[in-house]
């Protein structure tokens with residue numbers, strides 16, 4: 237049985253003024269511990285798809301399940317990491333990390349130890365009593381990662397989590413996230429515009445079409461690249477070949493973007 241299953245998922249946005257068919261008939265099966273990326277032209281529905289997997293929005297058609305359970309029932313088992321860290325500025329780092337478990341009514345004494353361990357694992361020692369404003373963007377994003385992992389989610393949904401960071405910080409964080417997810421055997425879905433990031437981090441890359449959003453192609457990253465840390469994947473002889481192939485595909489999709497017509501009622 238696959239870990240995350242999407243079966244014929246479609247989604248339409250309706251309002252009085254407009255209608256958008258954002259996703260059309262998406263099916264995919266993600267294995268436990270697998271890292272997949274969603275890549276595609278702007279507006280092809282990547283974030284919509286991630287929100288549906290997260291159970292934040294309900295798809296118009298089709299089913300989404302995590303280990304056989306609907307994702308709306310498994311909300312607590314899903315971790316979400318976004319471009320912005322959304323840390324509360326008036327709370328210390330440790331209080332930010334422990335806020336989720338606290339809201340869920342969990343005792344935080346044991347979790348405090350785990351939080352400090354995770355902070356150490358992401359290279360943040362002795363920051364627990366600091367406030368977010370005292371940390372750099374990359375450090376705050378690492379705190380956001382710890383805040384996600386403290387809930388021990390079964391799956392991590394990553395919506396362009398590195399795109400607001402400078403290039404060097406982004407590469408370092410990619411290595412860190414890949415290493416942590418591997419060591420905790422977490423399944424992950426990454427939305428990105430960065431082809432290099434998708435190749436460096438993923439087992440498989442789902443290339444999407446726009447208007448409406450659908451899966452156009454699935455690229456399986458060769459095993460020898462998957463066994464490397466992301467930074468070294470970018471130096472692998474096969475990396476540029478895969479990059480060029482995906483680049484050409486993406487370029488042709490950008491140029492094919494059409495205006496969607498609003499159907500008559």
Ligand SMILES: Nc1ncnc2c1ncn2[C@@H]1O[C@H](COP(=O)(O)OP(=O)(O)OP(=O)(O)O)[C@@H](O)[C@H]1O
Nearest residue numbers: 249250256257258277278279280281282283284285
């Ligand atoms: N709340 C909404 N109401 C109406 N239409 C929406 C809404 N959110 C997204 N859309 C439309 O649905 C389509 C898919 O949007 P979505 O944000 O999922 O794409 P994306 O691939 O994540 O885009 P980008 O790469 O630019 O972030 C687009 O046509 C967008 O305009």
